[in-house]
Amino acid sequence: MMSINRRQALTRIIGISTAAAGATLMGTSAFAATNADGQYQLALGEKLKYVPLDPMATAKLAYQTGGGCMHQVFHSVVTMLAQSNSADADKFKSIPTALAGYGFAGVTGQGTLCGNLNAIGMLVNILDDINGQNNAVIANTFRYYENTTLPLTSPEFIAGIGSTAEKTALVGSSSKAMSVLCHSSISNWSRASGLPFSKKAERCYRLSASMTYHLVELLNRAYQGENIGALPGSKPSLEAQDCQVCHGSSGTLGSAASVKTDMECTTCHTGHFN
Structure with missing residues:
Protein backbone atom coordinates (compact mmCIF):
# COMPACT_ATOMS: atom_id res chain seq x y z
CA MET A 1 0.00 0.00 0.00
CA MET A 2 1.33 3.44 -0.95
CA SER A 3 2.11 5.75 1.98
CA ILE A 4 2.09 9.55 1.89
CA ASN A 5 3.72 12.05 4.17
CA ARG A 6 2.02 14.85 6.12
CA ARG A 7 2.67 17.52 3.47
CA GLN A 8 1.22 15.35 0.69
CA ALA A 9 -1.81 14.59 2.82
CA LEU A 10 -2.47 18.28 3.48
CA THR A 11 -2.08 19.02 -0.21
CA ARG A 12 -4.68 16.40 -1.10
CA ILE A 13 -7.11 17.62 1.58
CA ILE A 14 -6.78 21.23 0.41
CA GLY A 15 -7.26 20.12 -3.18
CA ILE A 16 -10.39 18.15 -2.37
CA SER A 17 -11.83 21.03 -0.28
CA THR A 18 -11.14 23.52 -3.06
CA ALA A 19 -12.79 21.29 -5.64
CA ALA A 20 -15.83 20.83 -3.39
CA ALA A 21 -16.13 24.55 -2.88
CA GLY A 22 -15.85 25.08 -6.61
CA ALA A 23 -18.56 22.52 -7.24
CA THR A 24 -20.82 24.29 -4.75
CA LEU A 25 -20.27 27.62 -6.45
CA MET A 26 -20.87 26.10 -9.86
CA GLY A 27 -24.04 24.43 -8.61
CA THR A 28 -25.46 27.72 -7.35
CA SER A 29 -24.50 29.45 -10.58
CA ALA A 30 -25.85 26.73 -12.84
CA PHE A 31 -29.20 26.78 -11.06
CA ALA A 32 -29.75 30.52 -10.75
CA ALA A 33 -33.23 30.01 -9.29
CA THR A 34 -31.82 28.00 -6.36
CA ASN A 35 -30.53 29.79 -3.28
CA ALA A 36 -27.49 28.88 -1.20
CA ASP A 37 -29.56 26.42 0.81
CA GLY A 38 -30.65 24.56 -2.30
CA GLN A 39 -34.21 25.88 -2.15
CA TYR A 40 -36.00 26.90 -5.35
CA GLN A 41 -36.69 30.60 -5.87
CA LEU A 42 -38.39 32.13 -8.89
CA ALA A 43 -35.75 34.07 -10.81
CA LEU A 44 -36.29 37.39 -12.54
CA GLY A 45 -37.43 36.68 -16.08
CA GLU A 46 -38.18 33.02 -15.42
CA LYS A 47 -41.40 31.68 -16.97
CA LEU A 48 -43.56 28.81 -15.72
CA LYS A 49 -45.72 26.46 -17.75
CA TYR A 50 -49.46 27.09 -17.84
CA VAL A 51 -51.99 24.28 -18.29
CA PRO A 52 -55.76 24.69 -18.69
CA LEU A 53 -57.71 25.10 -15.47
CA ASP A 54 -61.38 24.89 -14.55
CA PRO A 55 -62.61 28.52 -14.70
CA MET A 56 -65.47 28.04 -12.24
CA ALA A 57 -63.43 26.08 -9.71
CA THR A 58 -60.74 28.77 -9.82
CA ALA A 59 -63.34 31.52 -9.51
CA LYS A 60 -64.85 29.73 -6.52
CA LEU A 61 -61.45 29.60 -4.82
CA ALA A 62 -61.01 33.32 -5.48
CA TYR A 63 -64.42 34.04 -3.97
CA GLN A 64 -63.64 32.01 -0.87
CA THR A 65 -60.16 33.51 -0.41
CA GLY A 66 -59.63 36.56 1.76
CA GLY A 67 -56.88 39.14 1.76
CA GLY A 68 -58.27 41.60 -0.77
CA CYS A 69 -58.93 41.48 -4.50
CA MET A 70 -55.33 41.21 -5.69
CA HIS A 71 -54.59 38.36 -3.33
CA GLN A 72 -57.84 36.58 -4.25
CA VAL A 73 -57.03 36.48 -7.97
CA PHE A 74 -53.31 35.78 -7.69
CA HIS A 75 -53.66 33.17 -4.95
CA SER A 76 -56.47 31.26 -6.64
CA VAL A 77 -54.75 30.84 -10.01
CA VAL A 78 -51.31 30.07 -8.57
CA THR A 79 -52.83 27.56 -6.15
CA MET A 80 -54.76 25.81 -8.92
CA LEU A 81 -51.61 25.62 -11.06
CA ALA A 82 -49.70 24.22 -8.07
CA GLN A 83 -52.28 21.43 -7.93
CA SER A 84 -52.33 20.88 -11.69
CA ASN A 85 -50.34 18.63 -14.02
CA SER A 86 -48.13 21.53 -15.07
CA ALA A 87 -44.48 20.59 -15.40
CA ASP A 88 -43.84 23.52 -13.06
CA ALA A 89 -46.47 22.64 -10.44
CA ASP A 90 -43.85 22.38 -7.69
CA LYS A 91 -42.47 25.77 -8.65
CA PHE A 92 -45.94 27.31 -8.43
CA LYS A 93 -46.21 25.80 -4.93
CA SER A 94 -43.14 27.75 -3.86
CA ILE A 95 -44.61 31.17 -4.78
CA PRO A 96 -45.61 33.13 -1.65
CA THR A 97 -49.01 34.36 -2.79
CA ALA A 98 -49.38 36.47 0.35
CA LEU A 99 -47.12 39.04 -1.31
CA ALA A 100 -50.16 40.07 -3.38
CA GLY A 101 -51.94 41.34 -0.28
CA TYR A 102 -50.79 44.92 -0.87
CA GLY A 103 -53.10 45.41 -3.85
CA PHE A 104 -56.41 45.76 -2.02
CA ALA A 105 -58.56 48.83 -2.80
CA GLY A 106 -56.22 50.08 -5.48
CA VAL A 107 -52.88 49.54 -3.66
CA THR A 108 -53.38 49.65 0.11
CA GLY A 109 -56.49 51.79 -0.16
CA GLN A 110 -55.12 54.42 -2.55
CA GLY A 111 -57.81 53.83 -5.17
CA THR A 112 -55.33 53.45 -8.05
CA LEU A 113 -54.97 50.33 -10.24
CA CYS A 114 -57.60 47.76 -9.26
CA GLY A 115 -56.08 44.79 -7.45
CA ASN A 116 -57.78 42.36 -9.84
CA LEU A 117 -55.80 43.82 -12.74
CA ASN A 118 -52.63 44.19 -10.69
CA ALA A 119 -52.82 40.46 -9.96
CA ILE A 120 -53.45 39.56 -13.59
CA GLY A 121 -50.41 41.52 -14.72
CA MET A 122 -48.19 39.88 -12.09
CA LEU A 123 -49.50 36.41 -12.88
CA VAL A 124 -49.37 36.48 -16.69
CA ASN A 125 -45.90 38.02 -16.52
CA ILE A 126 -44.50 34.82 -14.98
CA LEU A 127 -46.27 32.44 -17.35
CA ASP A 128 -44.35 30.84 -20.18
CA ASP A 129 -45.34 31.93 -23.69
CA ILE A 130 -48.92 30.83 -24.43
CA ASN A 131 -48.93 30.80 -28.23
CA GLY A 132 -47.76 34.41 -28.27
CA GLN A 133 -50.96 35.60 -26.58
CA ASN A 134 -49.79 36.65 -23.10
CA ASN A 135 -49.89 40.39 -23.77
CA ALA A 136 -53.23 40.02 -25.54
CA VAL A 137 -54.66 38.25 -22.48
CA ILE A 138 -53.62 41.17 -20.29
CA ALA A 139 -55.05 43.69 -22.76
CA ASN A 140 -58.34 41.81 -23.02
CA THR A 141 -58.81 41.50 -19.26
CA PHE A 142 -58.13 45.22 -18.78
CA ARG A 143 -60.67 46.19 -21.47
CA TYR A 144 -63.14 43.64 -20.08
CA TYR A 145 -62.85 45.18 -16.62
CA GLU A 146 -63.45 48.67 -18.01
CA ASN A 147 -66.41 47.94 -20.25
CA THR A 148 -68.32 45.00 -18.76
CA THR A 149 -71.15 45.22 -16.23
CA LEU A 150 -69.64 43.47 -13.21
CA PRO A 151 -69.77 41.47 -11.04
CA LEU A 152 -71.43 38.66 -12.98
CA THR A 153 -74.97 37.96 -11.79
CA SER A 154 -76.28 34.79 -13.45
CA PRO A 155 -77.74 32.18 -11.09
CA GLU A 156 -75.30 29.64 -12.53
CA PHE A 157 -72.31 31.82 -11.68
CA ILE A 158 -73.56 32.66 -8.18
CA ALA A 159 -74.12 28.98 -7.41
CA GLY A 160 -70.83 28.00 -9.05
CA ILE A 161 -68.72 30.22 -6.80
CA GLY A 162 -70.57 29.02 -3.71
CA SER A 163 -72.55 32.19 -3.02
CA THR A 164 -76.30 32.52 -2.54
CA ALA A 165 -79.17 34.53 -3.95
CA GLU A 166 -79.69 36.00 -0.47
CA LYS A 167 -76.23 37.58 -0.58
CA THR A 168 -77.06 39.30 -3.87
CA ALA A 169 -78.85 42.01 -1.92
CA LEU A 170 -75.49 42.93 -0.37
CA VAL A 171 -74.07 43.62 -3.82
CA GLY A 172 -76.63 46.24 -4.72
CA SER A 173 -76.18 46.74 -8.45
CA SER A 174 -73.51 45.64 -10.89
CA SER A 175 -71.88 48.45 -12.84
CA LYS A 176 -69.25 49.38 -15.43
CA ALA A 177 -65.96 50.68 -14.10
CA MET A 178 -65.15 52.67 -17.28
CA SER A 179 -61.57 52.74 -16.02
CA VAL A 180 -58.86 50.44 -14.70
CA LEU A 181 -58.83 52.44 -11.47
CA CYS A 182 -60.40 51.18 -8.27
CA HIS A 183 -61.56 54.77 -7.65
CA SER A 184 -63.73 54.86 -10.76
CA SER A 185 -64.92 51.29 -10.32
CA ILE A 186 -66.10 51.84 -6.75
CA SER A 187 -67.55 55.28 -7.51
CA ASN A 188 -69.67 53.99 -10.38
CA TRP A 189 -70.80 51.01 -8.31
CA SER A 190 -71.71 53.28 -5.40
CA ARG A 191 -73.73 55.53 -7.69
CA ALA A 192 -75.55 52.55 -9.21
CA SER A 193 -76.25 50.75 -5.94
CA GLY A 194 -76.63 53.64 -3.51
CA LEU A 195 -74.14 51.97 -1.15
CA PRO A 196 -70.92 53.45 0.34
CA PHE A 197 -67.39 52.12 -0.03
CA SER A 198 -67.58 50.50 3.40
CA LYS A 199 -70.33 48.17 2.14
CA LYS A 200 -68.38 46.83 -0.85
CA ALA A 201 -67.33 43.45 0.58
CA GLU A 202 -69.71 41.06 -1.21
CA ARG A 203 -69.55 43.08 -4.40
CA CYS A 204 -65.75 42.96 -4.49
CA TYR A 205 -65.56 39.27 -3.58
CA ARG A 206 -67.82 38.52 -6.55
CA LEU A 207 -65.88 40.95 -8.74
CA SER A 208 -62.64 39.07 -8.05
CA ALA A 209 -64.39 35.79 -8.81
CA SER A 210 -65.75 37.28 -12.06
CA MET A 211 -62.33 38.50 -13.18
CA THR A 212 -60.70 35.18 -12.25
CA TYR A 213 -63.31 33.30 -14.27
CA HIS A 214 -62.73 35.50 -17.33
CA LEU A 215 -58.94 35.32 -16.99
CA VAL A 216 -58.85 31.51 -16.84
CA GLU A 217 -61.22 31.24 -19.79
CA LEU A 218 -58.90 33.48 -21.84
CA LEU A 219 -55.77 31.60 -20.79
CA ASN A 220 -57.43 28.31 -21.75
CA ARG A 221 -58.47 29.68 -25.14
CA ALA A 222 -54.96 31.01 -25.76
CA TYR A 223 -53.53 27.62 -24.78
CA GLN A 224 -55.79 25.97 -27.37
CA GLY A 225 -54.37 28.29 -30.04
CA GLU A 226 -57.03 30.99 -30.31
CA ASN A 227 -55.86 34.45 -31.34
CA ILE A 228 -56.92 36.50 -28.31
CA GLY A 229 -55.38 39.63 -29.80
CA ALA A 230 -57.85 39.49 -32.69
CA LEU A 231 -60.87 39.71 -30.39
CA PRO A 232 -62.62 43.11 -30.41
CA GLY A 233 -62.43 43.20 -26.63
CA SER A 234 -58.63 43.08 -26.71
CA LYS A 235 -58.35 46.47 -28.38
CA PRO A 236 -58.90 49.98 -26.96
CA SER A 237 -62.30 51.52 -27.54
Missing part, protein backbone atom coordinates in the same frame (compact mmCIF):
# COMPACT_ATOMS: atom_id res chain seq x y z
CA LEU A 238 -62.84 53.56 -30.70
CA GLU A 239 -62.73 56.73 -28.60
CA ALA A 240 -59.34 55.76 -27.14
CA GLN A 241 -58.05 54.86 -30.61
CA ASP A 242 -59.14 58.30 -31.84
CA CYS A 243 -57.11 59.91 -29.06
CA GLN A 244 -54.08 57.84 -30.03
CA VAL A 245 -54.12 59.34 -33.52
CA CYS A 246 -52.72 62.56 -32.06
CA HIS A 247 -51.33 61.36 -28.73
CA GLY A 248 -49.12 58.51 -29.91
CA SER A 249 -46.27 56.74 -28.17
CA SER A 250 -43.77 57.27 -30.99
CA GLY A 251 -45.14 60.40 -32.64
CA THR A 252 -47.68 63.14 -32.02
CA LEU A 253 -49.71 65.68 -33.96
CA GLY A 254 -48.44 69.21 -33.49
CA SER A 255 -47.94 70.06 -29.83
CA ALA A 256 -49.93 67.08 -28.57
CA ALA A 257 -48.37 65.22 -25.66
CA SER A 258 -47.00 61.75 -26.26
CA VAL A 259 -49.01 59.15 -24.34
CA LYS A 260 -48.60 55.41 -23.74
CA THR A 261 -51.90 53.92 -22.67
CA ASP A 262 -54.76 51.80 -23.93
CA MET A 263 -57.11 52.65 -21.08
CA GLU A 264 -60.35 54.54 -21.55
CA CYS A 265 -59.64 58.23 -22.10
CA THR A 266 -63.02 59.93 -21.85
CA THR A 267 -63.62 58.68 -18.29
CA CYS A 268 -61.38 61.53 -17.13
CA HIS A 269 -60.79 63.61 -20.30
CA THR A 270 -63.71 65.26 -22.04
CA GLY A 271 -61.80 65.63 -25.30
CA HIS A 272 -61.18 68.68 -27.45
CA PHE A 273 -64.36 68.74 -29.49
CA ASN A 274 -67.13 68.46 -26.88
Whole structure:
Protein backbone atom coordinates (compact mmCIF):
# COMPACT_ATOMS: atom_id res chain seq x y z
CA MET A 1 0.00 0.00 0.00
CA MET A 2 1.33 3.44 -0.95
CA SER A 3 2.11 5.75 1.98
CA ILE A 4 2.09 9.55 1.89
CA ASN A 5 3.72 12.05 4.17
CA ARG A 6 2.02 14.85 6.12
CA ARG A 7 2.67 17.52 3.47
CA GLN A 8 1.22 15.35 0.69
CA ALA A 9 -1.81 14.59 2.82
CA LEU A 10 -2.47 18.28 3.48
CA THR A 11 -2.08 19.02 -0.21
CA ARG A 12 -4.68 16.40 -1.10
CA ILE A 13 -7.11 17.62 1.58
CA ILE A 14 -6.78 21.23 0.41
CA GLY A 15 -7.26 20.12 -3.18
CA ILE A 16 -10.39 18.15 -2.37
CA SER A 17 -11.83 21.03 -0.28
CA THR A 18 -11.14 23.52 -3.06
CA ALA A 19 -12.79 21.29 -5.64
CA ALA A 20 -15.83 20.83 -3.39
CA ALA A 21 -16.13 24.55 -2.88
CA GLY A 22 -15.85 25.08 -6.61
CA ALA A 23 -18.56 22.52 -7.24
CA THR A 24 -20.82 24.29 -4.75
CA LEU A 25 -20.27 27.62 -6.45
CA MET A 26 -20.87 26.10 -9.86
CA GLY A 27 -24.04 24.43 -8.61
CA THR A 28 -25.46 27.72 -7.35
CA SER A 29 -24.50 29.45 -10.58
CA ALA A 30 -25.85 26.73 -12.84
CA PHE A 31 -29.20 26.78 -11.06
CA ALA A 32 -29.75 30.52 -10.75
CA ALA A 33 -33.23 30.01 -9.29
CA THR A 34 -31.82 28.00 -6.36
CA ASN A 35 -30.53 29.79 -3.28
CA ALA A 36 -27.49 28.88 -1.20
CA ASP A 37 -29.56 26.42 0.81
CA GLY A 38 -30.65 24.56 -2.30
CA GLN A 39 -34.21 25.88 -2.15
CA TYR A 40 -36.00 26.90 -5.35
CA GLN A 41 -36.69 30.60 -5.87
CA LEU A 42 -38.39 32.13 -8.89
CA ALA A 43 -35.75 34.07 -10.81
CA LEU A 44 -36.29 37.39 -12.54
CA GLY A 45 -37.43 36.68 -16.08
CA GLU A 46 -38.18 33.02 -15.42
CA LYS A 47 -41.40 31.68 -16.97
CA LEU A 48 -43.56 28.81 -15.72
CA LYS A 49 -45.72 26.46 -17.75
CA TYR A 50 -49.46 27.09 -17.84
CA VAL A 51 -51.99 24.28 -18.29
CA PRO A 52 -55.76 24.69 -18.69
CA LEU A 53 -57.71 25.10 -15.47
CA ASP A 54 -61.38 24.89 -14.55
CA PRO A 55 -62.61 28.52 -14.70
CA MET A 56 -65.47 28.04 -12.24
CA ALA A 57 -63.43 26.08 -9.71
CA THR A 58 -60.74 28.77 -9.82
CA ALA A 59 -63.34 31.52 -9.51
CA LYS A 60 -64.85 29.73 -6.52
CA LEU A 61 -61.45 29.60 -4.82
CA ALA A 62 -61.01 33.32 -5.48
CA TYR A 63 -64.42 34.04 -3.97
CA GLN A 64 -63.64 32.01 -0.87
CA THR A 65 -60.16 33.51 -0.41
CA GLY A 66 -59.63 36.56 1.76
CA GLY A 67 -56.88 39.14 1.76
CA GLY A 68 -58.27 41.60 -0.77
CA CYS A 69 -58.93 41.48 -4.50
CA MET A 70 -55.33 41.21 -5.69
CA HIS A 71 -54.59 38.36 -3.33
CA GLN A 72 -57.84 36.58 -4.25
CA VAL A 73 -57.03 36.48 -7.97
CA PHE A 74 -53.31 35.78 -7.69
CA HIS A 75 -53.66 33.17 -4.95
CA SER A 76 -56.47 31.26 -6.64
CA VAL A 77 -54.75 30.84 -10.01
CA VAL A 78 -51.31 30.07 -8.57
CA THR A 79 -52.83 27.56 -6.15
CA MET A 80 -54.76 25.81 -8.92
CA LEU A 81 -51.61 25.62 -11.06
CA ALA A 82 -49.70 24.22 -8.07
CA GLN A 83 -52.28 21.43 -7.93
CA SER A 84 -52.33 20.88 -11.69
CA ASN A 85 -50.34 18.63 -14.02
CA SER A 86 -48.13 21.53 -15.07
CA ALA A 87 -44.48 20.59 -15.40
CA ASP A 88 -43.84 23.52 -13.06
CA ALA A 89 -46.47 22.64 -10.44
CA ASP A 90 -43.85 22.38 -7.69
CA LYS A 91 -42.47 25.77 -8.65
CA PHE A 92 -45.94 27.31 -8.43
CA LYS A 93 -46.21 25.80 -4.93
CA SER A 94 -43.14 27.75 -3.86
CA ILE A 95 -44.61 31.17 -4.78
CA PRO A 96 -45.61 33.13 -1.65
CA THR A 97 -49.01 34.36 -2.79
CA ALA A 98 -49.38 36.47 0.35
CA LEU A 99 -47.12 39.04 -1.31
CA ALA A 100 -50.16 40.07 -3.38
CA GLY A 101 -51.94 41.34 -0.28
CA TYR A 102 -50.79 44.92 -0.87
CA GLY A 103 -53.10 45.41 -3.85
CA PHE A 104 -56.41 45.76 -2.02
CA ALA A 105 -58.56 48.83 -2.80
CA GLY A 106 -56.22 50.08 -5.48
CA VAL A 107 -52.88 49.54 -3.66
CA THR A 108 -53.38 49.65 0.11
CA GLY A 109 -56.49 51.79 -0.16
CA GLN A 110 -55.12 54.42 -2.55
CA GLY A 111 -57.81 53.83 -5.17
CA THR A 112 -55.33 53.45 -8.05
CA LEU A 113 -54.97 50.33 -10.24
CA CYS A 114 -57.60 47.76 -9.26
CA GLY A 115 -56.08 44.79 -7.45
CA ASN A 116 -57.78 42.36 -9.84
CA LEU A 117 -55.80 43.82 -12.74
CA ASN A 118 -52.63 44.19 -10.69
CA ALA A 119 -52.82 40.46 -9.96
CA ILE A 120 -53.45 39.56 -13.59
CA GLY A 121 -50.41 41.52 -14.72
CA MET A 122 -48.19 39.88 -12.09
CA LEU A 123 -49.50 36.41 -12.88
CA VAL A 124 -49.37 36.48 -16.69
CA ASN A 125 -45.90 38.02 -16.52
CA ILE A 126 -44.50 34.82 -14.98
CA LEU A 127 -46.27 32.44 -17.35
CA ASP A 128 -44.35 30.84 -20.18
CA ASP A 129 -45.34 31.93 -23.69
CA ILE A 130 -48.92 30.83 -24.43
CA ASN A 131 -48.93 30.80 -28.23
CA GLY A 132 -47.76 34.41 -28.27
CA GLN A 133 -50.96 35.60 -26.58
CA ASN A 134 -49.79 36.65 -23.10
CA ASN A 135 -49.89 40.39 -23.77
CA ALA A 136 -53.23 40.02 -25.54
CA VAL A 137 -54.66 38.25 -22.48
CA ILE A 138 -53.62 41.17 -20.29
CA ALA A 139 -55.05 43.69 -22.76
CA ASN A 140 -58.34 41.81 -23.02
CA THR A 141 -58.81 41.50 -19.26
CA PHE A 142 -58.13 45.22 -18.78
CA ARG A 143 -60.67 46.19 -21.47
CA TYR A 144 -63.14 43.64 -20.08
CA TYR A 145 -62.85 45.18 -16.62
CA GLU A 146 -63.45 48.67 -18.01
CA ASN A 147 -66.41 47.94 -20.25
CA THR A 148 -68.32 45.00 -18.76
CA THR A 149 -71.15 45.22 -16.23
CA LEU A 150 -69.64 43.47 -13.21
CA PRO A 151 -69.77 41.47 -11.04
CA LEU A 152 -71.43 38.66 -12.98
CA THR A 153 -74.97 37.96 -11.79
CA SER A 154 -76.28 34.79 -13.45
CA PRO A 155 -77.74 32.18 -11.09
CA GLU A 156 -75.30 29.64 -12.53
CA PHE A 157 -72.31 31.82 -11.68
CA ILE A 158 -73.56 32.66 -8.18
CA ALA A 159 -74.12 28.98 -7.41
CA GLY A 160 -70.83 28.00 -9.05
CA ILE A 161 -68.72 30.22 -6.80
CA GLY A 162 -70.57 29.02 -3.71
CA SER A 163 -72.55 32.19 -3.02
CA THR A 164 -76.30 32.52 -2.54
CA ALA A 165 -79.17 34.53 -3.95
CA GLU A 166 -79.69 36.00 -0.47
CA LYS A 167 -76.23 37.58 -0.58
CA THR A 168 -77.06 39.30 -3.87
CA ALA A 169 -78.85 42.01 -1.92
CA LEU A 170 -75.49 42.93 -0.37
CA VAL A 171 -74.07 43.62 -3.82
CA GLY A 172 -76.63 46.24 -4.72
CA SER A 173 -76.18 46.74 -8.45
CA SER A 174 -73.51 45.64 -10.89
CA SER A 175 -71.88 48.45 -12.84
CA LYS A 176 -69.25 49.38 -15.43
CA ALA A 177 -65.96 50.68 -14.10
CA MET A 178 -65.15 52.67 -17.28
CA SER A 179 -61.57 52.74 -16.02
CA VAL A 180 -58.86 50.44 -14.70
CA LEU A 181 -58.83 52.44 -11.47
CA CYS A 182 -60.40 51.18 -8.27
CA HIS A 183 -61.56 54.77 -7.65
CA SER A 184 -63.73 54.86 -10.76
CA SER A 185 -64.92 51.29 -10.32
CA ILE A 186 -66.10 51.84 -6.75
CA SER A 187 -67.55 55.28 -7.51
CA ASN A 188 -69.67 53.99 -10.38
CA TRP A 189 -70.80 51.01 -8.31
CA SER A 190 -71.71 53.28 -5.40
CA ARG A 191 -73.73 55.53 -7.69
CA ALA A 192 -75.55 52.55 -9.21
CA SER A 193 -76.25 50.75 -5.94
CA GLY A 194 -76.63 53.64 -3.51
CA LEU A 195 -74.14 51.97 -1.15
CA PRO A 196 -70.92 53.45 0.34
CA PHE A 197 -67.39 52.12 -0.03
CA SER A 198 -67.58 50.50 3.40
CA LYS A 199 -70.33 48.17 2.14
CA LYS A 200 -68.38 46.83 -0.85
CA ALA A 201 -67.33 43.45 0.58
CA GLU A 202 -69.71 41.06 -1.21
CA ARG A 203 -69.55 43.08 -4.40
CA CYS A 204 -65.75 42.96 -4.49
CA TYR A 205 -65.56 39.27 -3.58
CA ARG A 206 -67.82 38.52 -6.55
CA LEU A 207 -65.88 40.95 -8.74
CA SER A 208 -62.64 39.07 -8.05
CA ALA A 209 -64.39 35.79 -8.81
CA SER A 210 -65.75 37.28 -12.06
CA MET A 211 -62.33 38.50 -13.18
CA THR A 212 -60.70 35.18 -12.25
CA TYR A 213 -63.31 33.30 -14.27
CA HIS A 214 -62.73 35.50 -17.33
CA LEU A 215 -58.94 35.32 -16.99
CA VAL A 216 -58.85 31.51 -16.84
CA GLU A 217 -61.22 31.24 -19.79
CA LEU A 218 -58.90 33.48 -21.84
CA LEU A 219 -55.77 31.60 -20.79
CA ASN A 220 -57.43 28.31 -21.75
CA ARG A 221 -58.47 29.68 -25.14
CA ALA A 222 -54.96 31.01 -25.76
CA TYR A 223 -53.53 27.62 -24.78
CA GLN A 224 -55.79 25.97 -27.37
CA GLY A 225 -54.37 28.29 -30.04
CA GLU A 226 -57.03 30.99 -30.31
CA ASN A 227 -55.86 34.45 -31.34
CA ILE A 228 -56.92 36.50 -28.31
CA GLY A 229 -55.38 39.63 -29.80
CA ALA A 230 -57.85 39.49 -32.69
CA LEU A 231 -60.87 39.71 -30.39
CA PRO A 232 -62.62 43.11 -30.41
CA GLY A 233 -62.43 43.20 -26.63
CA SER A 234 -58.63 43.08 -26.71
CA LYS A 235 -58.35 46.47 -28.38
CA PRO A 236 -58.90 49.98 -26.96
CA SER A 237 -62.30 51.52 -27.54
CA LEU A 238 -62.84 53.56 -30.70
CA GLU A 239 -62.73 56.73 -28.60
CA ALA A 240 -59.34 55.76 -27.14
CA GLN A 241 -58.05 54.86 -30.61
CA ASP A 242 -59.14 58.30 -31.84
CA CYS A 243 -57.11 59.91 -29.06
CA GLN A 244 -54.08 57.84 -30.03
CA VAL A 245 -54.12 59.34 -33.52
CA CYS A 246 -52.72 62.56 -32.06
CA HIS A 247 -51.33 61.36 -28.73
CA GLY A 248 -49.12 58.51 -29.91
CA SER A 249 -46.27 56.74 -28.17
CA SER A 250 -43.77 57.27 -30.99
CA GLY A 251 -45.14 60.40 -32.64
CA THR A 252 -47.68 63.14 -32.02
CA LEU A 253 -49.71 65.68 -33.96
CA GLY A 254 -48.44 69.21 -33.49
CA SER A 255 -47.94 70.06 -29.83
CA ALA A 256 -49.93 67.08 -28.57
CA ALA A 257 -48.37 65.22 -25.66
CA SER A 258 -47.00 61.75 -26.26
CA VAL A 259 -49.01 59.15 -24.34
CA LYS A 260 -48.60 55.41 -23.74
CA THR A 261 -51.90 53.92 -22.67
CA ASP A 262 -54.76 51.80 -23.93
CA MET A 263 -57.11 52.65 -21.08
CA GLU A 264 -60.35 54.54 -21.55
CA CYS A 265 -59.64 58.23 -22.10
CA THR A 266 -63.02 59.93 -21.85
CA THR A 267 -63.62 58.68 -18.29
CA CYS A 268 -61.38 61.53 -17.13
CA HIS A 269 -60.79 63.61 -20.30
CA THR A 270 -63.71 65.26 -22.04
CA GLY A 271 -61.80 65.63 -25.30
CA HIS A 272 -61.18 68.68 -27.45
CA PHE A 273 -64.36 68.74 -29.49
CA ASN A 274 -67.13 68.46 -26.88
